[in-house]
Amino acid sequence: MTIAIVGAGLGGLALARVLHLHDIEAVVYEREASRGARGQGGMLDIHSGQRALREAGLIDEFFAIARGEGQDMRLLTPDGTLLLREDTPDDAPLLRPEVDRADLRDLLLDSLPEGVVRWGHAFESAADGVLRFADGSSAPYDLLVGADGANSRVRALLTEARPVHIGQNVVELCISDIDRTHPDLAAMVGRGNYWVLGKGVSLAAQRNGDGRVRIGISFYNTPEDWFTTSGIPFDDPAAARARLIDLLAGWDARFTALIAAADDTVVPRAITTLPTGLTWPSKPGVTLLGDAAHLMPPVGEGANMALLDGALLGLALAAHPGDFAAAVREYEREMFDRTSTAARESAKIQDLLMSPDAAQRLLAFFQPG
Ligand SMILES: Cc1cc2nc3c(=O)[nH]c(=O)nc-3n(C[C@H](O)[C@H](O)[C@H](O)COP(=O)(O)OP(=O)(O)OC[C@H]3O[C@@H](n4cnc5c(N)ncnc54)[C@H](O)[C@@H]3O)c2cc1C
Numbered sequence: 364m365t366i367a368i369v370g371a372g373l374g375g376l377a378l379a380r381v382l383h384l385h386d387i388e389a390v391v392y393e394r395e396a397s398r399g400a401r402g403q404g405g406m407l408d409i410h411s412g413q414r415a416l417r418e419a420g421l422i423d424e425f426f427a428i429a430r431g432e433g434q435d436m437r438l439l440t441p442d443g444t445l446l447l448r449e450d451t452p453d454d455a456p457l458l459r460p461e462v463d464r465a466d467l468r469d470l471l472l473d474s475l476p477e478g479v480v481r482w483g484h485a486f487e488s489a490a491d492g493v494l495r496f497a498d499g500s501s502a503p504y505d506l507l508v509g510a511d512g513a514n515s516r517v518r519a520l521l522t523e524a525r526p527v528h529i530g531q532n533v534v535e536l537c538i539s540d541i542d543r544t545h546p547d548l549a550a551m552v553g554r555g556n557y558w559v560l561g562k563g564v565s566l567a568a569q570r571n572g573d574g575r576v577r578i579g580i581s582f583y584n585t586p587e588d589w590f591t592t593s594g595i596p597f598d599d600p601a602a603a604r605a606r607l608i609d610l611l612a613g614w615d616a617r618f619t620a621l622i623a624a625a626d627d628t629v630v631p632r633a634i635t636t637l638p639t640g641l642t643w644p645s646k647p648g649v650t651l652l653g654d655a656a657h658l659m660p661p662v663g664e665g666a667n668m669a670l671l672d673g674a675l676l677g678l679a680l681a682a683h684p685g686d687f688a689a690a691v692r693e694y695e696r697e698m699f700d701r702t703s704t705a706a707r708e709s710a711k712i713q714d715l716l717m718s719p720d721a722a723q724r725l726l727a728f729f730q731p732g
Pocket of ligand 1: 408
């Protein structure tokens with residue numbers, strides 16, 4: 364009985380690891396050519412997903428790479444007013460530590476036997492127990508798990524639902540080696556999250572473990588084609604930075620200095636989500652996990668849910684040896700319930716961030732009463 368997992372992201376790898384711990388064979392098909400083929404982006408805050416890492420037998424290794432100080436937070440308004448500053452004491456419990464996505468993925472990859480992940484296999488279609496890949500190769504399966512992220516191709520085997528734009532467009536920037544190149548800005552951003560919330564625009568800067576600060580500038584209540592009309596020339600980084608500074612007219616010079624200091628990687632990202640509470644009638648030979656199943660606004664739940672999905676599907680398969688249909692039903696029942704709650708909470712925070720008084724509302728969220 365062959366378990367095929369499409370996608371070597373956090374969810375697919377958590378599943379492969381838990382199956383491995385239970386002596387259940389699985390193969391992970393990943394379209395990237397190798398683990399380093401594509402940058403893995405920035406930091407993730409891992410909270411409920413810690414349970415998955417416990418089930419995967421990797422919790423101590425996780426704490427060794429987690430950054431407790433990454434929980435530090437500063438919240439400001441565009442005129443420079445500091446609304447909230449939280450510094451994490453050295454002995455604080457690691458409730459929501461930050462971790463570099465690449466480090467976490469490496470931890471999971473290194474925990475699997477050689478050959479479990481087959482790189483360079485871009486899934487195209489599946490029928491009659493056979494997977495087909497873009498390079499013309501094929502492989503058999505009895506259970507297919509779509510762990511292939513936001514733009515999942517496996518998803519179409521179970522539902523017609525597609526991600527929809529939610530009126531947020533983000534421009535991502537990066538300052539490399541900030542301690543050396545811009546120590547003043549490094550001190551301003553601090554060890555963790557630095558948020559400036561304005562009306563319809565926010566700037567989120569975050570210290571990464573490798574000495575970079577990554578910056579996301581979000582434009583809320585903007586249409587899906589906003590990047591084509593925004594006047595940001597993505598093929599000309601210097602002009603793109605200048606245009607972004609124009610778009611933040613009236614903001615304190617300290618914030619626009621972050622944009623001016625950024626390097627030449629200027630990346631547009633349109634934010635989409637799947638419908639909250641998406642379900643499908645269970646099918647014995649195929650299921651989904653992670654963003655493929657429940658893409659949410661990026662407010663800190665997606666990676667946690669993907670890790671949990673992978674671990675819990677692995678445990679369900681171990682609890683029902685040879686009965687994939689029963690395992691998938693049990694997994695999906697719990698997953699639909701858990702992730703629809705997380706998606707509703709994420710939608711509430713998203714709504715708050717998109718509101719005209721986002722800074723005050725976020726302050727009240729962090730300091731209720
Ligand atoms: C900017 C940003 C910040 C975020 N911050 C946080 C955070 O702090 N906390 C949090 O919990 N979540 C966060 N998220 C969400 C989180 O990144 C995702 O929810 C999580 O990565 C989903 O994991 P996954 O395994 O489902 O998919 P992914 O991590 O996207 O992995 C999918 C894998 O499938 C592969 N693949 C895709 N198509 C194919 C194919 N056809 N064939 C073979 N392989 C394929 C991809 O190459 C990839 O390796 C953030 C998201 C963004 C965009």
